[in-house]
Amino acid sequence: MKTIGVGILGLGxxxxxxxxxxxxxxxxxxxxxxxxxxxxxxxxxxxxxFAQLGLTSQQATTDAFDVVNDPSVDIVVELxxxxxxxxxxxxxxxxxxxxxxxxxxxxxASHGAELFxxxxxxxxxxxxxxxxxxxxxxxxPLTHSLTGNEILSVLGIVNGTTNYMLSRMTEAGLSFDxxxxxxxxxxxxxxxxxxxxxxxxxxxxxxxxxxLAFNSRVTLADVPAEGxxxxxxxxIEYAREIGYAVKLLAIARKHAHGIDVRVHPTMIPADHQLxxxxxxxxxxxxxxxxxxxxxxxxxxxxxxxAASAVVxxxxxxxxxxxxxxxxxxxxxxxxxxxxxLDVLETRYYVRLLLADKAGVIEQVGKVFAxxxxxxxxxxxxxxxxxxxxxxxxxxxxxIEADMQSVLADIINLDVVGEVASMLRVxxxx
Amino acid sequence: MKTIGVGILGLGxxxxxxxxxxxxxxxxxxxxxxxxxxxxxxxxxxxxxFAQLGLTSQQATTDAFDVVNDPSVDIVVELxxxxxxxxxxxxxxxxxxxxxxxxxxxxxASHGAELFxxxxxxxxxxxxxxxxxxxxxxxxPLTHSLTGNEILSVLGIVNGTTNYMLSRMTEAGLSFDxxxxxxxxxxxxxxxxxxxxxxxxxxxxxxxxxxLAFNSRVTLADVPAEGxxxxxxxxIEYAREIGYAVKLLAIARKHAHGIDVRVHPTMIPADHQLxxxxxxxxxxxxxxxxxxxxxxxxxxxxxxxAASAVVxxxxxxxxxxxxxxxxxxxxxxxxxxxxxLDVLETRYYVRLLLADKAGVIEQVGKVFAxxxxxxxxxxxxxxxxxxxxxxxxxxxxxIEADMQSVLADIINLDVVGEVASMLRVxxxx
Numbered sequence: 001m002k003t004i005g006v007g008i009l010g011l012g013x014x015x016x017x018x019x020x021x022x023x024x025x026x027x028x029x030x031x032x033x034x035x036x037x038x039x040x041x042x043x044x045x046x047x048x049x050f051a052q053l054g055l056t057s058q059q060a061t062t063d064a065f066d067v068v069n070d071p072s073v074d075i076v077v078e079l080x081x082x083x084x085x086x087x088x089x090x091x092x093x094x095x096x097x098x099x100x101x102x103x104x105x106x107x108x109a110s111h112g113a114e115l116f117x118x119x120x121x122x123x124x125x126x127x128x129x130x131x132x133x134x135x136x137x138x139x140x141p142l143t144h145s146l147t148g149n150e151i152l153s154v155l156g157i158v159n160g161t162t163n164y165m166l167s168r169m170t171e172a173g174l175s176f177d178x179x180x181x182x183x184x185x186x187x188x189x190x191x192x193x194x195x196x197x198x199x200x201x202x203x204x205x206x207x208x209x210x211x212l213a214f215n216s217r218v219t220l221a222d223v224p225a226e227g228x229x230x231x232x233x234x235x236i237e238y239a240r241e242i243g244y245a246v247k248l249l250a251i252a253r254k255h256a257h258g259i260d261v262r263v264h265p266t267m268i269p270a271d272h273q274l275x276x277x278x279x280x281x282x283x284x285x286x287x288x289x290x291x292x293x294x295x296x297x298x299x300x301x302x303x304x305x306a307a308s309a310v311v312x313x314x315x316x317x318x319x320x321x322x323x324x325x326x327x328x329x330x331x332x333x334x335x336x337x338x339x340x341l342d343v344l345e346t347r348y349y350v351r352l353l354l355a356d357k358a359g360v361i362e363q364v365g366k367v368f369a370x371x372x373x374x375x376x377x378x379x380x381x382x383x384x385x386x387x388x389x390x391x392x393x394x395x396x397x398x399i400e401a402d403m404q405s406v407l408a409d410i411i412n413l414d415v416v417g418e419v420a421s422m423l424r425v426x427x428x429x
Numbered sequence: 430m431k432t433i434g435v436g437i438l439g440l441g442x443x444x445x446x447x448x449x450x451x452x453x454x455x456x457x458x459x460x461x462x463x464x465x466x467x468x469x470x471x472x473x474x475x476x477x478x479f480a481q482l483g484l485t486s487q488q489a490t491t492d493a494f495d496v497v498n499d500p501s502v503d504i505v506v507e508l509x510x511x512x513x514x515x516x517x518x519x520x521x522x523x524x525x526x527x528x529x530x531x532x533x534x535x536x537x538a539s540h541g542a543e544l545f546x547x548x549x550x551x552x553x554x555x556x557x558x559x560x561x562x563x564x565x566x567x568x569x570p571l572t573h574s575l576t577g578n579e580i581l582s583v584l585g586i587v588n589g590t591t592n593y594m595l596s597r598m599t600e601a602g603l604s605f606d607x608x609x610x611x612x613x614x615x616x617x618x619x620x621x622x623x624x625x626x627x628x629x630x631x632x633x634x635x636x637x638x639x640x641l642a643f644n645s646r647v648t649l650a651d652v653p654a655e656g657x658x659x660x661x662x663x664x665i666e667y668a669r670e671i672g673y674a675v676k677l678l679a680i681a682r683k684h685a686h687g688i689d690v691r692v693h694p695t696m697i698p699a700d701h702q703l704x705x706x707x708x709x710x711x712x713x714x715x716x717x718x719x720x721x722x723x724x725x726x727x728x729x730x731x732x733x734x735a736a737s738a739v740v741x742x743x744x745x746x747x748x749x750x751x752x753x754x755x756x757x758x759x760x761x762x763x764x765x766x767x768x769x770l771d772v773l774e775t776r777y778y779v780r781l782l783l784a785d786k787a788g789v790i791e792q793v794g795k796v797f798a799x800x801x802x803x804x805x806x807x808x809x810x811x812x813x814x815x816x817x818x819x820x821x822x823x824x825x826x827x828i829e830a831d832m833q834s835v836l837a838d839i840i841n842l843d844v845v846g847e848v849a850s851m852l853r854v855x856x857x858x
Contacts, residue, residue, distance in 0.1 A: 021577045021719055032644045032760045033576045129574055135720035137566075137574030144573075145558055145566030147462045148450045148740025215461045273726060276705055290450055291564035291727065291737035297702060298723035308720035311577025325754040331461045 001030065004318040005040035007073030007098075009064045009089055010080040011049040014103060014130070015042070017307025018077060018314075019053050029311075035318040037311075040072040068092045075317050077310060078102040083110050094118045094126070099317040099327075101310055103130035109204035109220040112211065116332070125320060125327045127313035132205045133158055135305030136298040137312065138284045142212045149288030151213040155428070156250040158205040160280035160300040161189045161196035162228050166236070166246060166265075167278040173233045188280055188301075199225035199248060199263040206250035209284065210261050214254050216336040218261055224341045226264040235351060235421050238381070238392055239267045245275035246423065258337035260344060267349055267425040274428075342401040347376070347425035349394050352410070353417035356389040360415040367409045368393070371402040388417050394425065430459065433747040434469035436502030436527075438493045438518055439509040440478040443532060443559070444471070446736025447506060447743075448482050458740075464747040466740075469501035497521045504746050506739060507531040512539050523547045523555070528746040528756075530739055532559035538633035538649040541640065545761070554749060554756045556742035561634045562587055564734030565727040566741065567713045571641045578717030580642040584857070585679040587634040589709035589729040590618045590625035591657050595665070595675060595694075596707040602662045617709055617730075628654035628677060628692040635679035638713065639690050643683050645765040647690055653770045655693040664780060664850050667810070667821055668696045674704035675852065687766035689773060696778055696854040703857075771830040776805070776854035778823050781839070782846035785818040789844040796838045797822070800831040817846050823854065 006022070008015050022029075022037050030036045042055055043064040050060035061067060068076055068089055076093040080086045081104055090107065093100045094115070102108070108115070108128055119126040129139045133156070142151070157163050164186075165179035174182065180197065183189035195201045203223040210218040228248055236246045249266035252259060268275055273295050277283040282300025287293050299305040320327060354360045361378070368375060374396045381390040395403070403422075410416050435451070437444050451458075451466050459465045471484055472493040479489035490496060497505055497518055505522040509515045510533050519536065522529045523544070531537070537544070537560055548555040558568045562585070571580070586592050593615075594608035603611065609626065612618035624630045632652040639647040657677055665675045678695035681688060697704055702724050706712040711729025716722050728734040749756060783789045790807070797804060803825045810819040824832070832851075839845050 017719065024718075025577060025579065028579065028644075029576060031762070034757060034760070135717075136723060137570035140574045141566035141570060144745055145569045145738065145741035147458060147744040148454060148737050150454065150457065273705065276702065288564075288737060289453075290446065290733040290740075292731070292734055294565060294725075294727035296723075296725060299721040302721070304719040305721055308577050308717060309574065311719075312574035315576040316573055319757055320754075323755040323757070325749075326752040328463060328748055328752070331463070333460065 001034070001036050002322060003036045003038045004321060005072045005074045006037050006077060006314060007067040007070060007075070008039060008042040008077045008079065009067055010078070011042055011044035011046070011053060012079060013303035014306045014310065015044070015079045016053055017303035018310050021307050021311045029315060033315045033319065035315055035322065037314060037318060041067045041070045043067045064089050065092065068096060068098070073098065074321060075099045075101065075314060077314065078104060081106065083107050087111055090115060091118060094122055094124050097122055097124055099125035099127070099321060101127050101313040101317060103128065103306055103310060105131040105201070105204040105208060106220070109207040112208070112219070113217055123327055125317045127317055128208070129313050130306045130309035132208050133282045133284055133296065134298065134300040134302065135308040136282060136284065136296050136300070137309070138209070138296045139212055140312070141296070146288055146291060149290050151254065152287045152289060153253040154206070154209045154213045155274060155285040156202070156206055156209060157247055157274060157277050157283050158250050158300065159196055159202040159248060160282055161193065162248040163277065163282070164188050164280045166228065166248065169231070169233050170236050170240070170245070175233060176229060176231060197229055198227035202248060202250045202263045206252050206261060206263060210252035210259060211332045213252065213286070214259055214334065214336060215332055216259060216334040217332045218252070218259060218338065222261060222338045224262045228265050230421060231265050232421060235423060238351070239349070240270065242394070243270050244268060244425065245270045247274065249426065251426070255339060258339040260339045262341060262344070265423055267423050268428055272428050344400040345397050346400070347395055347397055347427070348403050349392065349423040349425050350407070351420040352391050352393065353383065353385060353388045353420055354391055355415040355417065356387055363413055363415055364410060367406055367413070370409065371405045373398045373402050373406050385417070390420070430463070430465050431751060432465045432467045433750060434501045434503045435466050435506060435743060436496035436499060436504070437468060437471040437506045437508065438496055439507070440471055440473035440475070440482060441508060442732035443735045443739065444473070444508045445478070445482055446732035447739050450736050450740045458744060462744045462748065464744055464751065466743060466747060470496045470499045472496045493518050494521065497525060497527070502527065503750060504528045504530065504743060506743065507533060510535065512536050516540055519544060520547060523551055523553050526551055526553055528554035528556070528750060530556050530742040530746060532557065532735055532739060534560040534630070534633040534637060535649070538636040541637070541648070542646055552756055554746045556746055557637070558742050559735045559738035561637050562711045562713055562725070563727065563729040563731065564737040565711060565713065565725050565729070566738070567725045568641055570725070575717055575720060578719050580683065581716045581718060582682040583635070583638045583642045584703060584714040585631070585635055585638060586676055586703060586706050586712050587679050587729065588625055588631040588677060589711055590622065591677040592706065592711070593617050593709045595657065595677065598660070598662050599665050599669070599674070604662060605658060605660060626658055627656035631677060631679045631692045635681050635690060635692060639681035639688060640761045642681065642715070643688055643763065643765060644761055645688065645763040646761045647681070647688060647767065651690060651767045653691045657694050659850060660694050661850060664852060667780070668778070669699065671823070672699050673697060673854065674699045676703060678855065680855070684768060687768040689768045691770060691773070694852055696852050697857055701857050773829040774826050775829070776824055776826055776856070777832050778821065778852040778854050779836070780849040781820050781822065782812065782814060782817045782849055783820055784844040784846065785816055792842055792844055793839060796835055796842070799838065800834045802827045802831050802835050814846070819849070
């Protein structure tokens with residue numbers, strides 16, 4: 001059995017995890033999976049990592065292109081991230097005919113089309129299981145076991161940071177700021193948390209999932225994303241009272257006229273499988289026309305989980321390489337249109353601060369009626385602010401554009417102090 | 430693109446589902462997965478199925494060997510079931526160099542070794558995703574995405590019939606008999622329900638899962654199986670009171686000295702992900718040394734779900750066939766010993782009917798002490814039977830052999846009316 005040389009770009013926690021797996025399970029992978037992986041070259045700017053990971057000076061380099069160009073490297077693992085140098089390196093590897101494994105969701109969600117085109121042209125494997133859902137195998141099943149289905153929808157809790165924060169806001173009544181500090185203390189959130197809390201990380205992931213699920217090309221720019229900054233513990237509490245949990249849900253649905261894709265805090269039924277996915281766990285909930293409902297659940301982050309996904313891809317690429325098997329690439333060729341958020345039809349939860357006097361409900365109600373938005377329920381709540389009362393409105397199914405018109409008009413009413421929050425309600429039935 | 434001829438053995442609901450998928454998604458699979466599947470031949474003893482499924486007299490036959498031997502058949506789908514003629518047919522297909530897709534858990538769990546040996550010798554694909562968990566992709570991830578892990582345990586709710594019955598016994602307090610009648614009325618249980626309710630179906634499935642997870646050979650005969658016939662709604666209710674749910678759990682764990690594998694009703698923590706898997710749904714919960722905990726959830730039965738799994742395998746086999754890719758077969762070569770149930774260490778719940786008089790607890794307690802089985806809790810309950818009292822004993826972790834000794838001795842005490850039930854308690858931590 002010929003050894004397969006692995007070159008690693010970026011020796012952060014995931015890169016370290018990949019080396020750890022290969023060190024620990026090299027024999028097992030040779031005996032069970034039939035591939036003998038050897039890390040022949042690895043690059044990082046932080047030279048302290050080399051000794052920490054037991055890399056010799058022959059193996060280690062600070063120039064990632066050394067790795068790509070090294071003849072001892074058969075497969076390139078890109079773990080640098082971002083869409084700058086990583087993009088150049090992936091292109092260089094493909095051009096050199098070397099399979100690429102990457103966890104780079106931003107790169108795939110922004111430049112997937114050009115990368116897959118290049119890989120297809122060269123007949124080179126490009127794999128990216130680790131880019132979505134950490135260690136959870138979901139891209140592999142989507143493109144293999146589930147090919148007999150038309151996938152109808154993909155719902156994901158795909159950002160562990162925000163899911164942890166929402167769990168803490170739910171169970172301990174923490175504010176957004178308190179939950180963020182706690183997540184940062186535990187290493188679940190970065191110093192600059194915006195990619196997570198503003199929904200951009202989840203948007204990149206649902207773009208990748210939707211592309212594979214619907215065999216079309218969905219990019220990060222196609223995904224309207226709203227994060228959890230504006231969410232108050234009050235909203236989570238009210239949601240619970242009416243039987244809902246609040247999750248930062250990444251949603252992709254195939255409709256007759258195109259793809260509905262978006263990320264926003266969402267009220268989902270408390271007894272739905274996704275509602276019990278708490279803490280840093282991730283889950284992807286798929287519906288296919290034959291298979292019905294499926295859920296894949298697991299650790300969405302962490303060095304071990306992501307490294308597991310990278311090595312799973314490495315083994316597949318190595319198997320194909322050494323058996324001379326042809327690569328069956330990504331086929332996102334359907335060019336389905338992306339539906340604008342405006343045409344979305346769902347239910348809405350709106351929390352308003354209104355002047356505490358007679359006739360306010362009538363005035364607000366008139367605005368809802370003006371755009372044919374029909375109310376399912378209306379509840380008054382106490383309010384700390386003097387002279388104001390807090391009201392919760394929940395609508396029947398309505399069109400997003402109409403709801404936005406309602407909100408735009410309502411804020412101009414004298415009796416309205418604030419549109420404190422607006423959440424979309426998905427009954428998932 | 431060359432068409433790939435599919436031959437189907439057995440036109441029950443799953444066979445019908447496979448034809449339905451191919452009819453509906455033929456173009457989609459050609460465009461997206463790159464394979465053009467055509468059902469060229471199909472066999473069933475019930476000739477009425479031919480017209481129902483739109484098969485011509487050229488396609489249809491009552492002799493399954495006609496299908497295997499037909500030169501227009503490139504891949505054979507075995508959906509007859511059982512270990513009689515199905516075994517011969519699978520061997521014949523392999524001998525003819527034709528890939529086989531099967532949903533036959535009994536055949537794989539009993540004769541897997543000989544079939545995989547034959548398939549490996551011929552370099553022929555043998556796939557069986559539909560044999561476990563219906564449409565849930567779990568065998569594919571185990572043998573591909575997760576190859577970088579040492580799998581430590583596999584826990585499955587893999588029998589939809591019993592899970593439905595337990596759900597109804599839990600939520601509506603039905604007895605075993607009532608739940609069975611209801612399941613039969615709904616088509617979830619067969620007229621002879623023993624394969625399901627006695628745990629044999631689940632045992633075959635965990636044998637297959639354990640073989641792939643641990644790269645060893647686990648057969649149906651290796652799996653001690655206990656069903657749910659003796660379970661009373663009382664037990665489920667008591668379990669709930671102390672924070673547990675009762676599930677028919679298929680368990681496989683890798684220990685230093687071998688594999689612990691078994692099927693029995695099990696008390697699991699009510700807040701564990703598996704506890705919320707209700708009704709006919711199935712789930713497989715895996716733990717790997719790098720990936721951590723994963724759960725795969727979905728429809729465990731039903732024509733559409735099983736057909737989805739069969740077609741997923743068909744597409745993979747067809748891709749390999751037309752690209753001339755080499756088959757990477759099953760590697761269950763580790764020959765790990767199977768641990769006897771006797772050495773199992775877990776907690777136990779025991780419900781005893783004892784004479785309602787002073788000193789009984791002391792007498793019973795002495796027997797527990799005799800075998801060093803230490804009690805975690807002890808509760809008296811009311812009892813309908815005159816002069817008797819019902820007691821619930823929950824032990825700390827102890828050895829199965831010791832627990833069995835306790836039970837054997839206890840039943841001989843004059844004060845003991847009945848060992849009404851014994852359940853194993855798994856804390857899954």
